[in-house]
Amino acid sequence: MVAKKLPYKNIAGIASCPAGWLVLPARLASITVSAEDAFVLRKLVDVLDFRPTFDAAAIDAPMGLFDAPSGQYRPCDRDARDYVGWPRMVAINGTPSRAAIGASNREVMEIESWMTKHDVRRMRWVREAARELQPYHSRSFFSAHPDVSFTAMNSDEPLATSPHHEDGRLERLELIRERLPGVDDVVTRTPPDGAGGVHMLHAAALLFTARRAAGRGISRMPLDPMWDDTGIRMEIVR
DSSP, X not given: OOXXXXXXXXXXXXXXXXXXXXXXXXXXXXXXXXXXXXXXXXXXXXXXXXXXXXXXXXXXXXXXXXXXXXXXXXXXXXXXXXXXXXXXXXXXXXXXXXXXXXXXXXXXXXXXXXXXXXXXXXXXXXXXXXXXXXXXXXXXXEEOOHHHHHHHHTTTOOOOSOXXXXXXXXHHHHHHXXXXXXXHHHHTSXXXXXXXXXXXXXXXXXXXXXXXXXTTOOOEESSSOOBXXXXXXXXXXX
């Protein structure tokens, strides 16, 4: 018996947050996005195994890594920083190699000399992504970044404000209201435990990219990305 095709696609924006991973799911029917309540999952494997499965999900996590130290930024990181411009480029962090990811926190700063204590604190999410994201996940999970997504939402014009400040929060809410009507109502609800308002904004921006991915409307950075030794594209999409 042939399974009946659903009249919609399941999409999601997935942002890292203190408690793990904030998921903002939605149904995409034609061009209409109907968002559901956001929720937090502690482990990335639970996100990847979530049911119903996502047809397209944009996640704020690196996919595609160098095996050995090769500098602070991958080609896609440099392209993303150029795209969002100053000052938001500072939010696009460097990406450690697999050699650093497999080391202890004490050793990692010796392997990657550019890393700061802030970078080391981020390693919990980077390590989890490196461990759990496999080549076959690339069919439906796409590496993205909230600042890249917001710039795309703003017709490729960089934003100068910070989502941590009131003017930046309002600017991003207006973009969400314009580009994802109705999603702003979900984003302004009380965040689930372990996440904050800024994480809700991030997840909504990533949802915008997931919608583009579901319609095969994404652009890759770089346009012709390299592949890492595990078979994953080294890219950020928008």
